[in-house]
Amino acid sequence: MPGIDFLLAALTPLNLLLAFGGVVAGTVVGALPGLTATMAVAVLIPLTFSLEPASALIMMGAIYTGAIYGGAYSAILINTPGTPSAIATTFEGYPMAKRGDGDLAVTLACIASVFGGLVGAAFLLGLAPPLANVALAFGPVEYFWLAIFGLTLIASLSEGNLMKGLIGACLGLLLSCVGVAEISSDIRFTFGTKVLLGGIETVSALIGLYCLPVLIDLVATPGRHLKITHESKGFRFKEALGISWRHKMNLVRSSVIGTIVGILPGAGGSIASLVAYSEARRSSKRSKYFGTGEPEGVQATESANNATVGGGFIPTLVLGIPGTPPDAVILGALLIQGVRTGPNLFTQGEGSIVYTFIFGLFLATILMLPTGLVIGRYAYRTIVTLPKALLVPGVAFMTIIGTYAIRNSVSDVFLMIILGVVGWVLNRFGFSASPIVLGLILGPIAEQGFVQAWTIGAATENLAGMFFGRPISLGIIAFIFISLFYPVVRERWIERRSRRHGT
C-alpha cells in the first residue's frame, strides 16, 4: 500500500493550485458542448516538458475529472450533453430543470460526481492490478452483448411508441456506419461526397440532435426557457444531501458500475452512465416516473460517469491500455516522460509518480465539491436570468464553435445543423432523439464486436459457443432479459398482489 509520503507529495502548494485550476478549467470545458476533456488535456501536453511531470499529470487528471462533471450543466440546463458521458443525464436532468428544479439537479449532480469520482479513485488506489483483468476478460462478443444491453434502454426511452424507438435506433445505427469503417476500412454511405468521408462525429451529432431542437422551439415563442417556481433558495445543498442520503445505495451501485465499465477500454463514460441509469430505473420504487425528472436518474448517471475516471486509469496504468480517449492522451504524456506502465508502477519504487498522481486525483475530486457548487450555481443563474434574445444566440453560437472545434471542420457544423433540423422534424412526429443517439454511440461497438466474434467463431468452428457459451456473455444476456421483461413481470405481480389484498 502507498504511504503517506505520496499524499504529502501531492499536497504541495503548486499542486493544490494546479488541481484547483484544473478542476475549474475542466468544469468550464465540460460544460461547453464540443469542448472535450481529450482536447483540453492534449493542449496541456507541452506543459509536461517544462513542469514537474507529477504536477502536470495532476493538472491533467483534474481537468479530466472536472470536464466529466461539467458536462452535466449543459445536459441539465439546455438538454445538451456537454460531453458524451452526460447523455443519460439529459433524461432526468432536463425535465427537472424545466419544472424549476435546475438548481437542485445541478447540486445533486455535483454531490454524485464527487462521490462517484472518489469511489473510482479508491478502486484505482487499492485494487488496480487485480481489477485490470476485467479489461482483458471482455472479448469482442462481450462488447457486442453489452451494446445490445445498451440498446434495450430504447424500450424505456421511446415514450410509449416502441416501434418509433426501434426505427430511431436503426437510423442511429446506420448513421454510425457512415464514412471510413473503423475496422474494415471500407468507405460506406458517403454517396460520392467528401463531406461524409470522416463519418458523423458523435459529439457534433449530439449537439445537433439534442440542442438544436431546443433552440428551434425556444426561438419560436416568447415564453421562458426554464420555469422559475421559487425565489432563489441558494444551492439547495441540504435538500440535495438529503436526497443523496436516502438513495445512497443508488449512488454506491452506480459508482461501482461506472468504475467497472470505465475499466473496459471499448466502452467509456457514455455507456457507463447509460447502464447505471438503466439499473437505477429498474430498481427504483418510482421507476414509473422516470423520464419526468427523477433525481435518482441524475444521481446514477453523474456518479457513474465520474467513477469512470478512476476506473479508466486502471487499465491505462496497469496494462498500458487506455480506458478512455483522455486516458490515451495522459498515457502518451507518461510515455513521453519515459514512464513505463505496468503492475510495477503499483508495487515498486518507481510508483511514486503514479501514487502522487492518484492522490492528486482524490484532491481534485474533493475540490470539485466547492468549485462545482459555485460554478453550477452561476451557470444556473445565467441560464435562468438571461433574456431569450441573448440566450438563443449565445447557445447557437456555442454549438457552432463547439462543433467546429472537435475536428476543425466546417462541414461538421453543416452536418450538425442538418441533423438538428432532421431531429426536430422527427421529434414532431414522435421519434425522439435518444434512440437515434443510442444507435449512433452503440453502433460501432455492436458492429465491431459482432464482426470480430463472428470471424473468430467461424475460424474456430464454434459460432454458437462464441455467442452463447461464454460466462460473461451469458451474464449480460441475462441482464438483457431482466431489463426487457422485469418491468412487465413486476407490474403483473403488483397487480396480482393488490387484487389479492382487495378481496
Next chain:
Amino acid sequence: MRTLKTLALSAVVGVLAASTAWAFPDKPISYIIPFGPGGESDITARHQQAFFKGLFGQDLVIEYKPGGSGAVAWAQLNAAKGDGYTIMGINLPHIVIQPRQKDVGYKTDEITGVYMFHYTPDAIVVNKDSDFKTLQDLIDYAKKNPGKVTFSGSGKGTANHLAQVRFDKMAGIKTTYVPFKGTGASVTALLGGQVLASWGYTSVGAKHADKVRLLAVAMNKRHPKLADAPTFKELGFDLVSGAYRGIAVPKSTPEAIRVQLSEMIGKINAMPKFIERMENDGMALLDVDYKGMPAFMAEMTEVYEKAAREAGVIK
C-alpha cells in the same frame, strides 16, 4: 537599360528570398496530425515537438484533424497555405491504399512528402505463456490447422493486415485475420486470450515487455532494444514492413522551404536523445529526405498495391 533593371530587380528578389529563407521559421509551425490525440502518430509527433524549439527557436504546435482514418486531413492538405508554416503528418500504407479504394479527395502523388522519419515495424506477437515459442511453431500449427490461427490486428488495409497477407503467402499457410479498432484494442484482445496471436508492432513488444513475446520482427536488422526477437529475414522470409510516418507540405510550398524543412526534421532525427526515446518506445528510425522521397514512395506503392490487391482491400 531594361536588362540592367531586370537584373537589379532579380538580384533584390534573390537577396530577399535568401533572407526569408534564413529567417524561416520566424513564427510557430502548425503540425497537423490526421488522427486524434493519444495514438502513435500523436506520440511520435510529441517526441519531435519536445526537441523542435530547442533546435529552431520556434514552437511546433500540434493540431489534430481526425476523420476517415486520416483521409479528411490529407484531402485538405493542398488547400492550406504553402509557406512552410503548415506541415502535416503522413502515414503509410494509408496514403497509398485509401485513394485506390475510392475517391477520397486526394491522390497518392498529390501528397508532397518532405521526409519519412520513422517506421514502426510489424511483428508477430504472442502472449508469454503461449505454446508458440518460435515462428516455426506457429507455422507448423497453421499448416496442420488451416485458418485456425487467429491474429488480431489494427484494422484492414493497414500495415498489420498487409503483412499478414504477405506472410501467409511466403510461408504457404492460411491464417485468420481479425481486425480491431487500433493497436490498443488489438493488444487487449491478445492479452485477454481472445486470439492466438497478433500482428502487431515492435512498439507492442516494448510497451508490454513483461507480458508478450515477439516471434519475429519485420526489420532489416534486430531492434536494438528488442534484441531477443529475430527478424523475418534471419528466419528466411524477406519481410520488412510496418507503419511508416513522415511529414508532408502543401503543394504550393516553395522548393527552398521544402528542402529546409526536410533538413530540420533530419536534424531532430539525429539527436541522440530523440533516437533513444523513439527506440525505447519500440520504433525504428528512418531517414528518407526530400530528395529520396520519390524513389521511396514508388517502391512502397508497388509493394503495398500488390499486397492490398491480394488481400482484397482494393480491386
Next chain:
Amino acid sequence: MEPDKSRDLGTVAVSAILIVTAAAAIWDTTDMADSDSFVFPRAIAVAMIVFSVALIAWTLARGPMARPGEEEGGPPSTLRRVLLVAAMMVCAGLMPWIGFVLAGMGTFLAIIAIAMHDPWTRFRQVVYPTVGVVVVLGFYALFAKALLVPLPVGTLFE
C-alpha cells in the same frame, strides 16, 4: 382535443422516407467487397424497413389520435425557426471566407434580432449587441489562443 389527421400522415410520410433511406443504404452496400463491411448495415437497414412498414400499417389501422398540447406562450413562430436555422447555416458557410470573428459576430447579432420577442428599448439596443461582440471575442480568445484551435481566418483577408 381534436383528432389530428396530419400528425398520422406525418408519421406515415416519415416512415416512408426512412424506408427509402434504408433502401438507398442497402443499394450502397452492394458494391462492398468485404463481408465485414456490409453484413451489419445491411441487417440494420432491413430491420429498419420492417419496423417502418409495421409502423405504417399500425398507424393506418389505428386511426387518428389526439393532438398533444401546444406550447405555452402563444402560437409558435415558424418564421423565426426558419430564420434561426438559416442564420446558423449562413454563419457556417461564410466562416471560411470572412473568418470566424466576423461570421460569428454577424450571426450573433442576427440571432439576437430573430429571438427578440420583447420591445427594443434604448438599453437593449446598446447592451445586447455589446454582449454579442464581447461573447464572440471572448470565445475566440478561449478557443484560438488558449485551446489552440485553428479557427478560420478568412480567405478574403489573406
